[in-house]
Amino acid sequence: MLVAKPGLxxxxxxxxxxxxxxxxxGMEVIYTGLRQTPEQIVSAAIQxxxxxxxxSILSGAHNHLFPRVVxxxxxxxxxxxxxxxxxxxxxxxxxxxxxxxxxxxxGPGTPTSKTIEFIKANIKRPLH
Amino acid sequence: xKELVRRCIEGDVRAxxxxxxxxxxxxxxxxxxxxxxKDHSGRAQIIGITGPPGAGKSTLVDKLxxxxxxxxxxxxVLAVDPSSPFSGGAILGDRLRMQGHATDPxxxxxxxxxxxxxxxxxxxxxxxxRVLDAAGYDIVLVETVGVGQxxxxxxxxxxxxxxxxxxxxxxxxxxxxxxxxxxxDIFVVNKADRDGADxxxxxxxxxxxxxxxxxxxxxxLGGPDTLVARDPDFMHHAGLVSGLSHAGGExxxxxxxxxxxxxxGAGVPELADTLIHHFERLLQTGELExxxxxxIHYQLSQFVFDEIAHLLSLPELSKVWDDLAQQVFSRTLDxxxxxxxxxxxxxxxxxxxxxxxx
Numbered sequence: 001m002l003v004a005k006p007g008l009x010x011x012x013x014x015x016x017x018x019x020x021x022x023x024x025x026g027m028e029v030i031y032t033g034l035r036q037t038p039e040q041i042v043s044a045a046i047q048x049x050x051x052x053x054x055x056s057i058l059s060g061a062h063n064h065l066f067p068r069v070v071x072x073x074x075x076x077x078x079x080x081x082x083x084x085x086x087x088x089x090x091x092x093x094x095x096x097x098x099x100x101x102x103x104x105x106x107g108p109g110t111p112t113s114k115t116i117e118f119i120k121a122n123i124k125r126p127l128h
Numbered sequence: 129x130k131e132l133v134r135r136c137i138e139g140d141v142r143a144x145x146x147x148x149x150x151x152x153x154x155x156x157x158x159x160x161x162x163x164x165x166k167d168h169s170g171r172a173q174i175i176g177i178t179g180p181p182g183a184g185k186s187t188l189v190d191k192l193x194x195x196x197x198x199x200x201x202x203x204x205v206l207a208v209d210p211s212s213p214f215s216g217g218a219i220l221g222d223r224l225r226m227q228g229h230a231t232d233p234x235x236x237x238x239x240x241x242x243x244x245x246x247x248x249x250x251x252x253x254x255x256x257x258r259v260l261d262a263a264g265y266d267i268v269l270v271e272t273v274g275v276g277q278x279x280x281x282x283x284x285x286x287x288x289x290x291x292x293x294x295x296x297x298x299x300x301x302x303x304x305x306x307x308x309x310x311x312x313d314i315f316v317v318n319k320a321d322r323d324g325a326d327x328x329x330x331x332x333x334x335x336x337x338x339x340x341x342x343x344x345x346x347x348x349l350g351g352p353d354t355l356v357a358r359d360p361d362f363m364h365h366a367g368l369v370s371g372l373s374h375a376g377g378e379x380x381x382x383x384x385x386x387x388x389x390x391x392x393g394a395g396v397p398e399l400a401d402t403l404i405h406h407f408e409r410l411l412q413t414g415e416l417e418x419x420x421x422x423x424i425h426y427q428l429s430q431f432v433f434d435e436i437a438h439l440l441s442l443p444e445l446s447k448v449w450d451d452l453a454q455q456v457f458s459r460t461l462d463x464x465x466x467x468x469x470x471x472x473x474x475x476x477x478x479x480x481x482x483x484x485x486x
Binding site for chain 1: 145146211212214215217218219221223227230231236237238
């Protein structure tokens with residue numbers, strides 16, 4: 001799976017924590033690094049042929065960037081990828097994001113086990 | 129599958145990526161489909177980049193991509209990172225340093241986890257190289273971690289191996305002594321703006337000159353390197369070098385040693401030039417053909433071993449296993465005879481996958 005940081009915030013401790021937890025749960029995690037555009041994220045997702053894209057954002061630009069990622073994935077024929085997000089995202093934005101194809105939003109402090117359970121339950125492509 | 133392969137040959141990124149995934153998952157139909165790629169491969173230059181962690185390989189690869197792109201070449205990259213032996217998972221972090229190229233349609237970057245393979249690359253790496261070759265990439269860079277004598281599989285799947293080292297890794301002799309040095313065609317001292325860079329270059333040069341002399345039966349001269357010459361490990365490995373030697377024929381030359389500062393890009397254009405010239409040289413001297421034949425031998429043997437392992441694990445054999453194990457346990461049979469009996473009961477049969485000629 002891909003752990004990506006769209007937008008301009010420079011804090012990736014959360015992203016790294018989830019990446020490590022996912023690794024410990026047996027997953028292969030590609031971390032894109034900071035300050036990624038939706039185009040960079042989707043390009044990576046396609047080349048890496050990932051099952052899941054996890055978007056981490058703290059800058060508040062999620063309402064624009066998250067749906068854009070989903071849109072680009074669809075455009076490039078990768079709509080079987082599970083997309084979810086985390087970081088600093090107000091509760092009131094969650095319905096909008098879900099309507100745009102983001103499967104779930106996990107706020108700060110969510111136990112990593114919950115995220116892992118969610119992935120296993122919702123992955124769209126057959127598990128290897 | 130046919131459709132996937134066709135799209136891959138046409139350069140469809142998603143198809144190539146999907147095919148690589150299937151190969152990583154040991155999908156037998158995908159492996160059989162590699163047959164269709166054979167008329168479209170052999171063109172790409174395959175370059176391996178290896179060295180200890182922290183040497184700056186990913187940053188170097190990032191800058192090399194820029195150089196090759198500037199020369200109008202399409203570049204594929206396979207970045208291999210180790211899988212956790214405990215969880216089976218992996219953090220694949222090389223791509224991070226190359227994301228600047230993510231939206232260039234002429235660049236394809238794929239991360240691969242070793243998934244239990246111990247030689248530094250994954251089982252599917254050579255197949256993934258074939259895929260990128262067939263998809264039309266001119267250069268395929270394979271990046272992997274190599275610190276010791278066992279991570280040398282990279283030499284078997286590439287045309288040129290670049291060994292990247294850095295100053296300040298404690299004991300420079302340690303880095304140089306490890307068997308991995310014998311597989312380098314080109315040596316790069318990265319982070320060359322740091323103290324000790326020139327010393328590493330000198331030590332590398334001395335080591336390589338000694339290797340070259342030894343493989344021609346000459347005794348190395350004394351001097352600051354004499355200490356190393358007396359090291360029995362080194363002498364032993366040096367004796368084996370002629371077999372793995374990158375210097376074709378009787379010519380005695382030492383591999384190029386370059387200094388780079390990958391972060392700034394300093395020295396990287398020269399590295400790109402050196403790589404291109406080296407490849408041309410390999411082509412002209414026939415050395416490339418020799419290497420590729422060796423590589424094919426290796427891949428064939430890997431394939432056969434994997435196939436036997438697969439057949440041995442088939443359910444129809446489990447009773448045979450149990451019977452033979454019982455006989456050895458109750459001392460009616462010795463283990464060697466049991467082993468041979470097991471071997472002879474391997475069911476070699478016709479194609480069990482999609483007929484590639486169909």
